[in-house]
Amino acid sequence: MTLYAVFVILSVAVTVFGLPQPRLQTRENLFDFELVTRDQWHARPATITSNLETPVEYVIIHHTYQPGACHTTEQCSSAMRGMQNYHQQANGWGDIGYNFAVGGDGKAYEGRGWNLVGAHTYGFNTQSIGIVLIGDWRFEVPPAEQLEVTKKLIAAGVELGIIRPNYKLIGHRQAGSTECPGGALFDEISTWDRFRPEV
Numbered sequence: 728m729t730l731y732a733v734f735v736i737l738s739v740a741v742t743v744f745g746l747p748q749p750r751l752q753t754r755e756n757l758f759d760f761e762l763v764t765r766d767q768w769h770a771r772p773a774t775i776t777s778n779l780e781t782p783v784e785y786v787i788i789h790h791t792y793q794p795g796a797c798h799t800t801e802q803c804s805s806a807m808r809g810m811q812n813y814h815q816q817a818n819g820w821g822d823i824g825y826n827f828a829v830g831g832d833g834k835a836y837e838g839r840g841w842n843l844v845g846a847h848t849y850g851f852n853t854q855s856i857g858i859v860l861i862g863d864w865r866f867e868v869p870p871a872e873q874l875e876v877t878k879k880l881i882a883a884g885v886e887l888g889i890i891r892p893n894y895k896l897i898g899h900r901q902a903g904s905t906e907c908p909g910g911a912l913f914d915e916i917s918t919w920d921r922f923r924p925e926v
């Protein structure tokens with residue numbers, strides 16, 4: 728076979744089958760965010776836990792309202808400890824209510840995590856992953872990076888098989904009488920893939 732013939736065959740193959748494409752979303756870039764573990768934010772142990780049956784149908788978005796927005800890992804870790812104290816001591820819950828939080832420092836924070844039932848949305852806890860964006864988002868949208876990391880965290884949950892690929896994304900207010908996750912953040916998530924106006 729002449730070199731020319733090889734060239735022709737290769738050209739035809741590339742035309743017919745296309746060049747090999749890299750996967751658009753690799754596992755690496757799905758996890759392209761920093762996760763601050765419970766140890767790292769100095770969580771206290773949970774006093775009661777219940778296993779989450781997965782994959783779940785819902786991803787529910789919250790804002791903290793208080794504590795307000797945090798901008799450094801130190802501030803966000805302190806916000807996590809404050810919420811955990813409040814949820815355990817004032818509310819008498821086993822742990823911080825949320826499965827995850829996302830801070831204004833662009834990092835995700837491990838709350839109850841992927842495998843335990845949260846306490847964030849009455850009637851939906853056993854069927855959802857609850858993610859809180861630290862801050863008061865009634866009138867202001869969170870910084871772009873905080874929103875991006877939230878999306879990456881959801882994508883990671885799908886990749887891990889914790890969240891159904893056809894999940895429903897909702898705001899807390901759609902499942903209870905609350906302003907949460909704040910009007911500005913609610914308007915923002917209304918534009919996201921898989922947002923469902925009807926619960």
Ligand SMILES: [Zn+2]
Nearest residue numbers: 789790899907
């Ligand atoms: Zn909420």
